[in-house]
Amino acid sequence: MSYLTITPNINQNIYNMKSPLFFILFLVFIIHTASAADDVVYDVRGNKVLNNVPYHIGPVVWAKGGGIKLTDKKNNNKICPFNVVQDPAEVNIGGKFSFTQVAKENYLKTSRILGIDSGSAKSGCDVSTFWKIDDAEAKAPKNLITTGGLFDTAASCFQIVQYPKPTSPKIHSYMLQHCPYFCGAGPHTCFNVSVVVDNGVRYLASSGTPFEFVFKKIK
Template identity: 55%
Template sequence: MKPSIFSYVLFLLFALTTQSIFIFTTTNSASAAEVVVKDSTGKKVLNNVRYHVSPVAKGGSIKLTDTINKKKVCPFEVVHDPKDNVGGEFMFTMITDKEVKENYLKTERILGIDSGYPKGACTESTFWTINDAEAKGPPANLITTGGGFETEETCFQVVENPKPTSAKVHSYMLQHCPGFCGGPDKTCFNISLSSYQGVNRLSAVGATPFEFAFHKIAK
């Protein structure tokens, strides 16, 4: 017996309804993964605004330097200074559709990190950069500067820390995700603190992920 027109219409309605539910569920799950980032005082971190960042467990701060072991470097290096509690000023900017304005920084979103305008003779870009996250050793997998915005080398994301050191501090982890900005592989690499040539630096190598907090810059 041939199916009636009524049966065919019911089938189409069922198919369209099922597809709509699937799309909504997928989109809703992706949005649920995003969480607004908060600073050390619990306030929302603004997108595209400068902040200090510091390790939670080790103390000190993260800063930019033009000198390593008494030698000038260009582009600059991103290092950990255990004696400096202020550190550099870094701007986290999410990579989004230019027509969409995002007021606050969110986790699980690709972004670029800028260190501000260079000073002195070095005129390289100050975007955080990793030349080769899969390199077996430094310096290729160290975070330096010199890249362009929205490239594989400068593609990062902030993620929530599954095992925070303190429940009183909003702490996060940083990942390098070259595949999300045009690279062939969609793998993300945890950023860690590691020592190279006697200096603690941020890199895509190391056993312990870099746990850090945002600190508002005092005016």
């Protein structure tokens, strides 16, 4: 299990401290934290990413594989719901995904609750196209991202976070976190979304090193 939690633990004794400098520094910390928590998300060309509009998402360095897509096969067998995977070919930009925030805003922002929609359902699999994770604390396949979720529910509760150590400082890159508690259930933490390799297939799941990705506007 891998997760990132940024939760300042402020002791109640701060209210008894009388140092003006302490309160000034504390106020600056709160202002900085609040502004950093809701930064606008940008695509690979530096444009603001629109809320509830389809985009391609993929790695910063495309030599490490292609874009994110759905697959209806596992071990050569048909599956439903579909798994969310990274295309092995760097020339493939992947599928189209809409990131929809619970808050009604024009642009995506970091650290906001959202759902991820894969678009129109494929024939032969009559389930929702929203992403979900059945059990973020479990091992595969329970921690794999699949379709079949419901918007604004614990299993489909995600947020975008700025990647802490970006590959390129000139490119806006991000990571996903699965935060079921924010939508009403689950452990009080967020789980990093990473790439898990099984039989050569690169699945998105809730364990390991966070997957660094960029948004790419659909032409």
